[in-house]
Amino acid sequence: MNVSYPNLDEFLGTYFHQDWREDEPTADRIVNKYLSEWPRDDALLALRELENLLSENYGDAKLRELLDEMGCYYDPLGDAMTCASWLSGIREKMTTQLLE
Template identity: 30%
Template sequence: MTIENFPSLLQFLGAYFHEDWMCEFDSADDVVKSFIAESETRVLEKLVKEIDSLLAMKISENETRDFLLKKNGCCYCYWNEWQDGSAWLKHVSVLVSEASNNDV
């Protein structure tokens, strides 16, 4: 599992969940909504596909955390609000998928 296989996820996490995201947004969902508002449908669809591919790998929570935070530069401590990384990623996938479906 390498970040090269997940370029959209890398861009999303690094650009939107950067170290100062809490200065710009009130919640993680607000970050996702900002990404949705600023992105074309094809970009949203790519992100959903990559998230779904990552989830299909059924990696452990430790691997998920390492992948999201260390390899992708995500600065969101999702475990404070979500059961685990998979639950949070599923949530993000649903929000983004619903938005891309509404654009069609």
């Protein structure tokens, strides 16, 4: 578990597990599944941690390393995205669904 981002670690490691495509066919649908199933307060904590992570301005190699540490098996490169752009998209979706 990544102690700096425990809620984000739980989200990404739980929902983007090794066989995540068996649950949903796309990463976007996995995020929707998380937001519909997970307690709102915990999702808000994950959102705050995601914002903190993105504010660190890590390069893609470091973000990939962190995603690996969290047990996230999704690879944004497969969808022609960087880790930063993928995580930014998740942040936007979470912000829209949790705060607006």
